Amino acid sequence: MEFLGTTQVASYCGTKKSCLFPDPAPTSTTKDTYQSYYLPGYRHLSSWKPSVLHKVVSVLPSSAEQFGPTGRPPTVLPALRSALHSRYSTRDWHHANMVQLKGSEASRYWAGRMNTDSVRMMQDKDQLTHQMQEDSRRNLGDRISNIDFWRSELAYELECLLKETQALETAKKRLECAIAEIQVPLKTALECLYYREKRKEIDLVHDDVEKNLMKEVDLYKDCQEILAKLAQRINHQLGINRDVQHALEQDLSDKSAAHFIDTKCFNLRNTSDSINFYHGVEKADGTVSVPATWAKFSEDNIRCSQLARANSAKLREDTELAMESTSEELWNQYVSTNLAFNKRIAEVADAKNKLQAQLAKVLQEIFQTEDTIMLLERSIMAKEYPLKVAQTRLEGRTRRPNIELCRDAPQFQLVTEVHTLDDTIQTLKKHLQEARDTLQMLLNTKSKLEHDISVKANSFFIDKKCMEMRKTFPCTPRLIGYT
Incomplete structure (x- = not known):
């Protein structure tokens, strides 16, 4: 620790009255231009720092030396000298100030960050609430559109079923020949599926080709089953028509009621008079279906009605349409599978070329x-x-020796x-x-x-x-x- 007005190096240039050696002659201009300053009660720094050049010997001063004009009596009692060593240094003072400033800056930073985060959180929650309400309204609109679609499908199917009252004379031979013809592409599709099982590792993927092949196989089998049932159920079609008609009417009635309720919910706003709190209503789940099963229910009803009309002994035109639609579906699926094959071949070739380039x-x-x-x-x-x-x-x-180190x-x-x-x-x-x-x-x-x-x-x-x-x-x- 250095005292004000002098340095540890300059302390060796001061006068040492208690030293046995005489004062050396000045050898630099530093002593002439700068006067060392010592605190009261201290003769020089050698009184508390050991000298590395000579040994200090204490000599009792005489009365003339104590009160002579050249002597400097101490101004601080010796008992108080230890108090100067127990005080804080300037470095400690600056360090304490720096710590306090940094702590204050950190507190302000975190407070500002908390305020900013709070404002941003409120804005996000407001936006989330508005977005969720818009999403719910959009979902209700989509649901109403889906109900309208299925209502129109059910109404159309019911109207067609009510009009179809005549029996269809089925040509069993045509059905048997059609079933035999479908067997050939079915076998080809199965062979392609089995052959594609020889793909290796990552290429053994459930791609569009495999999906189309499986769909094609299922379509072939479904068509064969439909044509076989047409030959067997021709004499029982009237009773089936009545059952299908009842199912369609019930499904159409349920969808009309659901359409009315969802339309009412769709028109509700934050300013509506009929809104209220219903605590716990979100915990009560009385649903019995999901969108997939809900759509499948109506789809199954329509499919049964179509199958019933196709099998009707008195509906020759519907039978002919069923045969033609079967042929068209098979052809479309065959074309789709071929397109998927060509696309997959191109993708594999492109991937192979890219891998080679890579x-x-x-x-x-x-x-x-x-x-x-x-x-x-x-x-x-x-x-x-x-x-x-x-x-x-x-x-x-x-x-290096001694002081040269x-x-x-x-x-x-x-x-x-x-x-x-x-x-x-x-x-x-x-x-x-x-x-x-x-x-x-x-x-x-x-x-x-x-x-x-x-x-x-x-x-x-x-x-x-x-x-x-x-x-x-x-x-x-x-x-x-x-x-």
Whole structure:
């Protein structure tokens, strides 16, 4: 700790009255231009700091020396000298102020952040409330549109069923021929499904081709079943028509009531008079279906009505339409499956080409990474020699004698240089390890790309083989039973 008006170095230039040696002659201009200042009660800094040059001997002053014109009597009692050592330093005072300011800044920062977060949270919640209400209203509108759609479908189907009263004379031979014709594309679709099971690993995916093939197989089987039932249920169609009519009327009545209720809910606003609190209503769940089962219920009713009308002995036109629609669905599904095959083949070929292009880029990146590793190793080796020089200089300077063992500017610079070189070497080594890890990753990527390319080539071959199997399809007259 340094006192005001002097430094630890300057304390050696002051007068030492109690020293046995005579005062040295001034050797610099510093003593002539700057007068050292000592606190009252202190002769010089050597009274509390041991001297490294000479030993201080205490001599009892005479009465003439105590009260002579050149003497300086103490102004502070010796008992109070310890109080000066127990006081805080200026550095402590500045540190305390700095801590207080930083604490205040942190408190203001967190308070401001809390206020900003609170305002933003209120805005977000207001926006969320408005958005949720708009979403609910939009969902109600969509639900009303769905109900209108199914109401129109049910009403149309009920009207058609009420008009259809005549029996349909079924040509059993046509039905049997149509069932036999459907068996050929069904077998082809099944073979394609079994053949595509030979795909490997990631390419063994449930893609659009497989979905269309499965849909095609199901459609073939459904068509066969429908045509078989048409031949068996011709004499029982009137009773089935009455049952289907009752189901359609009940479903249509339920949807009309639901449409009225949802329309009323859709028109409610925040300013409506009929709104009120119903605590706990959100916990009571009296629903018996989900949108999928709800739509499936009406779809099943319509499907039963269509099947009933198609099987009617007196509805020749509906039977003919059913045969033609079956043929059209089969053809559309066949075309859709072929389009999915072509698209998948193109995707696999494009993926294979991209993988090959990526493999070339990875190989190039591997070469560049290997060069980078070599350059990093050389750079690390190049930094070792300057580090040796700096450390050797530091080690050599530790052997300076006595007072020459000074912590001067070269000492600071050498220490800084050693730390900087150490950090540089560690950073380079870290980058070198990252480069080696990257190289290993690129090698793994290269292996994966090569394997994936072989998998894509196998899938491409399988899909091309399936397309060759699907070159032929029965014509429309044969699908509707004409041989």
